[in-house]
Amino acid sequence: MINIKRLFCVASISYIIGIIMRLYFGSIAFLSIPIAIIILLITKNKKIIVILICLIISIGYVSILENKYSKISDMPIKEMVTIISDIQEKEYKKVCTAKIVRNNKKILINIKMSQDIPSIKYGDSLYIEGEFKQPEEARNYKGYNYKQYLKTKKIIGTVELEKAKILKSSNGSFIHNIQKYIKDTINGTLTDEEGNLLLAILLGDKDKLSEDIQESFKTSNLSHMLAVSGAHVSYIILGLTYVLQNSIIGKKNGKIVCMIFLLIFMAITNFTPSVTRACITAILTLFSSIIYRKSDVYTNISVAALITLIFNPYSLLDLGFQLSYGGTIGIIIFIKRIQEKKSNSKVINYIKQMALVSIYANIIIIPIMMYHFNTVSFTFIISNIMASPILGIIVITGFLFIIASITVKPLTRLIAIFIKPILSILIKISQICSKLPFSNILVVTPYMFNVISYYAIILYCIKSRKNNKCKIIICLLIVLILINFIIYIFPQKLRIFFIDVGQGDSTLIITPDKKTVLIDGGGSDSFDVGEKVLLPYLLDRRILKIDYVLISHFDTDHCGGILTIMEKVKVKNIIISEQAEHSENYERFKKLMIHKKIRLIEVKKGDKIKIGRYSEFKILFPTSRLLSENPLNNNSIVAQFNYNNFKMLFTGDIEKLAEQQILKTEKAEIRADILKVAHHGSKTSSIPEFIKAVRPKIALIGVGKNNTFGHPNQQTIKNLENIKCRIYRTDLQGEIIIKIDQKGRMNVKSKLKIK
Structure with a gap:
């Protein structure tokens, strides 16, 4: 007879395993249900019966929920709803949670501060019109998954409110009134x-x-x-x-x-x-x-x-x-x-x-x-x-x-x-x-097998009664360290990660001999991209040391994130060019560089920087004679990254004037397999002659979703399409991951699929 006290332990563990299987192994987990049913019909072991029933229920339940979430799409919405939370005031909007009367599903309503909307409160019944939007998924490797977060709250998506009419005002529920009373009493x-x-x-x-x-x-x-x-x-x-x-x-x-x-x-x-x-x-x-x-x-x-x-x-x-x-x-x-x-x-x-x-x-x-x-x-x-x-x-x-x-x-x-x-x-x-x-x-994000191994060793320590337990644990730890060492030294291809940092540029390169290079780091005046996006990204990629940082120029959307990284992560070398004008960002950079004792490499046209055994940067711009028109953008570093026969061209925020200057002296040298498109695809850059001279197979555009600058410009897109190159954009596809073998063959994946 199965112990009733342990029955619930077995049931909960099995139920949790079923959820994990369905969430992380998808339809493969669902295919295991028929096998579980067959075993269920054969076995008479009560513990196995409990395990299989819980696995079947949890896998099936999560499959139903996942199917429901997958059918949700962006669309106009006209619904009767009930407000089920207090109205929260954010920086630019008000937010509240509501339940749709028709199907009992929860949504998050966003109300712009400037909107003329009736004053609403908890418990009110409303008729609303607006635009329903699916929540954002992670845009970078292991990045913040807003969709997953809302699922933990049973919220299916957000609504950008356009119209609202109060159908019935409410004094709130008993529980909500208690909450309100406590808050008002304490705050008062x-x-x-x-x-x-x-x-x-x-x-x-x-x-x-x-x-x-x-x-x-x-x-x-x-x-x-x-x-x-x-x-x-x-x-x-x-x-x-x-x-x-x-x-x-x-x-x-x-x-x-x-x-x-x-x-x-x-x-x-x-x-x-x-x-x-x-x-x-x-x-x-x-x-x-x-x-x-x-x-x-x-x-x-x-x-x-x-x-x-x-x-x-x-x-x-x-x-x-x-x-x-x-x-x-x-x-x-x-x-x-x-x-x-x-x-x-x-x-x-x-x-x-x-x-x-x-x-x-x-x-x-x-x-x-x-x-x-x-x-x-x-x-x-x-x-x-x-x-x-x-x-x-x-x-x-x-x-x-x-x-x-x-x-x-x-x-x-x-x-x-x-x-x-x-x-x-x-x-x-x-x-x-x-x-x-x-x-x-x-610390860097641990591999999942390390986490599982850690808990397995803890469990062994608790359960085992062997006299030689310490020796076995030491052996297990040595094996674990060896596995991690093998993973580290195992030969890999050249990897290029074009990171989604919103309206900005950032590229991480990891060479076959494990050298790490970070080109620009994005940035924003209203959001700490370095702290919130770039630093977590590097730690998720298991990077605590950067061999080379290249700052193309000192616009915030290129260097802002780098300044945070300099404070938090070990940086060995930083590559910059001579500055035509000094900015607040540059002054802060100099102080940090001195404080952190980072080696500075100042470059100009003609310089070469060896990156490990297989790769190098060839500097094509700026020259010793800096441009005076829009000097911050037009004197961006233009660098060609070379690995065997593979070439990638980084162009910062150069504009037409700088592109023409490069064409005069370096037209034969700027050919590249991948082009990091200048100035986020702005109409002031990427002239047809420059694009034709580069002749890239792939063009990467770092640009913020729904940005107010009109980036990328349609003419720039047309110029790239005319040479039949593949275009990848962070606003549509999130992070772009490129792997290159020794023969220069490229494999490209994006974090998001274009809908």
Whole structure:
């Protein structure tokens, strides 16, 4: 007979494996269903039956959902909807979530600030007209996948609102009114910084919490405090139990009240995965004590996971889900070791327990942090020991503050006087710990097989009782290191990655002998492309050191990202040309170069730079006589990258004048297999004579989607089409990946397919 306690563990693990199979192996996973059904009909093993049923259900369920999402397309929309979120004000627009009345599907509505739209609020029924758009997928390798993120929220897409008419106004639901009351009470009593932090701690609502505070909590490894988790729920139960245990309702009824409160609390926090996990496990524990049964923590956490994933399988991709369950599993696995390490001193005992809880939770979540954030912290023990007792005080006092606002409102002022300095202390701890050495070490994204191997070794350590366990683990680690070394030294083709950095240019080259070259880095005045796009991209490509950076010129859309990379990543050499005029970007570059002790290579026409054994840059422009007309663009470096018989021409932002100058002296030299089209395909560049002289097989255009500059110009496209070259654009196809073998044969792929 199968153990009922382990039944839910087996079921949840099988269900999760089925989701992963369908999401990452597509239709191949779906084809495994008939095989599973055949085995199901043959076997009598109950555990195998449970595994196969859960696999079939999860693969089938996700297949149905994926099929539904695949049928969604951009189109005009006219629907009746109900607003199911508060209206959030962003920089240029207002955003809210709505549910379509006709099919119950959720959409995200974008409202321009300039639009004359009636004032809408939570619960209102509307008739809307607008343009429905599919969410963006990742535009670069392992880039941010907005579509995947919205799936974790069960949102099918966005609507750019054009018209809206209120059909029925609403006063909101019971739960929403509680949320609103809590927010209004806290914001009306505390300052913005303290009030928004308290809302994040109590409800997990980080919408108005400043980016600086969120970043300091993240860097100091205290992000879990801003996502309601087991610690928060335990403090809630502790507070309620203390109040109710001496009341007239009795212990049993007190536990039932706790369970009801936790259900309401889940709804108030919008059923986020971390809250759902913590509350369901707490409810099951309370229920077990009511019916006088021993609670099994593995069963409780398995049931919580199953409920969450049955409701929405894409919750598995939610970072909060992964960190919440990962950290909890780490603590559960090593709980006996935590309980064994006891001391006579209560203070020492507390410090030991807090340190061990942090260590054991991080044993499981470190690979998750490395994979998603590319960071490792070695100061998490210090930050958690300092902050954990304060969190307990804040949670309990915060809920007393809310209760007082309902029962004895004048008391809230007194509680606010007490809680304000505690919130300030917590902010200060996060800021101090975020600046400690080794608090935020950058690491490359680990290979998935390394992550799996890591967890396999952890599992072996826990389960194995062999005396020679240490020797076996060392052998496994050596094998893992050797596999990674073989992957690194394994010969590869020349690889060129034309990165989608929006309205800008950036190209990464990795040569067969592992030399890394970065040509330009994109940039924007309103968005940190280096921090948000380029740095994560390089770390995802497992690059922490760049051998050569070439900055074509110092326009922000070419050098902005590079300046961030210079601060964060080891750069050995930087190639620039003489500057016709000095800009703010150039001055900042010089300071960074001196501070980071980077070798500067200043080039002009005729120079050659050897890149490893197989490749070189040949500089074709500018000459020693710089052009005075639009000097920043027209004196861009024009460089030919050569690898055996393969040639690629980089042209920066040169315009007609510079192209004519190059044709006079270098017409026979500028022939190339690939052309990085000048100035994003602007009408001021790419004259027919220049295009014909280059005669590229492939043209690459770095350009932002729906940009306001009209790039690329249709005449430029026509000039390229006239010579029958293949055109690739980052606005339509995202990142372009090109692999070249020793004979110069090219294989080209794009991240997105043109629809």
